[in-house]
Amino acid sequence: MTHKIDFKREIDAYQARNGRYEIVDVPDLRYLMIDGHGDPNTSSAFGQAIEALYPLAYKLKFASKQTLGRDYVVMPLEGLWWAEDMDTFTASRDKSRWNWTLMIMVPDWTDEEMFVAATEQVTAKNRPRRLHEVRLETLSEGTCVQTLHVGSFDSEAEVLARMHHDFIPRHGLRMVGKHHEIYLSDFRRTAPERLRTILRQPVTEPRT
Known part of the structure; x- marks a missing residue:
């Protein structure tokens, strides 16, 4: 029987503790990615992005198991978020100003040929509207600060404010990425109060 890898357990950066900020070194990781803009609660593009990512992620998993004999658990959805004014995440929470990239991590042995083949298979069966916008890309984050947040997305603001304005500067770091x-x-x-989300911020030492 093929051993099934769970990268959430294999990669330390996918482990975090509630109420504790930690500095971690995140390895270069490969992702399926798709971009968008606006409030995720009202933007149709956000839902369409999710609908494009998951079928592709599962096609790649099955291809890896069948052709390479390497099985793994499909990874959770992830998101990169940014805005011209990052205080929109900790103060105003004006989600209409947010930019985002939704992602699902795939193993480093996933190459462009596998990606193209999986895309063609999803297209032939039931092509999601935004499938053509998904790309395969490696993300390099390096040193990061992260914590586990338990609760609704709207209750993240206080946790992020402490991360951005207390923990990071107190440890002689500045935010990047x-x-x-x-x-x-x-x-x-999942009920909002039971959501478990790792919040991560890439950092570096201040310029001298």
Whole structure:
């Protein structure tokens, strides 16, 4: 029987603790990615992005198992978030100003040939509207600060404010890159107060 890898257990950066900020080194990871803009609660593009990612992620998993003998658990949905004014995440929460990239991590042995073949298979069966916008890309984040947040997305603001304005500067670091969320719970089926989300921020040492 083929051993099924669960990368959430294999990669330390997918583990975080509620109420504790930690500095972690995140390895370069490969993702299926798709971009968008606007309030995820009202933007049709957001739902269409999810509908494009998941069929492709499962096609790649099955291809890996069948052709390479390497099986794994499909990873959770993730998102990169940014805006011209990052205080929209901790103060105003004006979601209409947010940009986002939704992602699902895939193993590093997933190459462009496998990606193209999986895309063609999804297209032939039931092509999601935004499938053609999905790309395969490696993300390099390096040193990050992260924590586990338990609760609704709208209750993240206080947690992020402490991360951005207290923990990060107190440890002699500054923010770089994009705010990163890892959705350990399926927010389409989980009560808001029970959602488990890793909140991550890439950082670096201040310029001298």
